[in-house]
Amino acid sequence: MKYKVLVLDLDGTLTNSKKKITDYTKKILLNLQKKGVHIVLASGRPEYGIWPIAKELELEKYGGYILAFNGGKIVECSTKKTIFERTIEYSYVQEIYEQVKDKKVALLTYENDSLITETPKDFYVEKESFINKMKIKG
Incomplete structure (x- = not known):
């Protein structure tokens, strides 16, 4: 074969x-x-x-x-x-954000060569940035 x-x-x-x-x-x-x-x-x-x-x-x-x-x-x-x-619909993104914003969860998304997050010093955000060689915008 x-x-x-x-x-x-x-x-x-x-x-x-x-x-x-x-x-x-x-x-x-x-x-x-x-x-x-x-x-x-x-x-x-x-x-x-x-x-x-x-x-x-x-x-x-x-x-x-x-x-x-x-x-x-x-x-x-x-x-x-x-x-x-295939992406997540924006209405779901808002809902997810509202559900986790007060919890110790790092949310992030991607835009070109950057990670966008409200928790730029989070261990997993920094690891994701390192692995993918992407800048962090917070």
């Missing part, structure tokens, strides 16, 4: 504990793409946090895809076009 698509999770699967792809893994994935296999990088990360890995693996050249937000957004790397996107 000839494989046409390889879907890979990022953190702890494709990347090591330092959030890096080993040279060996990179070599194999580049060779697979040269043989016509399309690579899909699937993650809970935002699109911005996946692009550095997509570029490292040359997904733009070989026609790979980014599957961000656990499937909430799919981007065709060669064209940078969003081919699928």
Whole structure:
């Protein structure tokens, strides 16, 4: 059977504990793409946090895809076009905010290269910023 698509999770699967792809893994994935296999990088990360890995693996050249937000957004790397996107309706966002604003919960959202939050010093907000190399706006 000839494989046409390889879907890979990022953190702890494709990347090591330092959030890096080993040279060996990179070599194999580049060779697979040269043989016509399309690579899909699937993650809970935002699109911005996946692009550095997509570029490292040359997904733009070989026609790979980014599957961000656990499937909430799919981007065709060669064209940078969003081919699928499903977001939370704004009315639900307001409702969620009202439910948790007085609790010790860090809410955040993404805008381009930034995380937007009211709790910029929260441990998980800072970790998300570090992993995805995104600025924090608070």
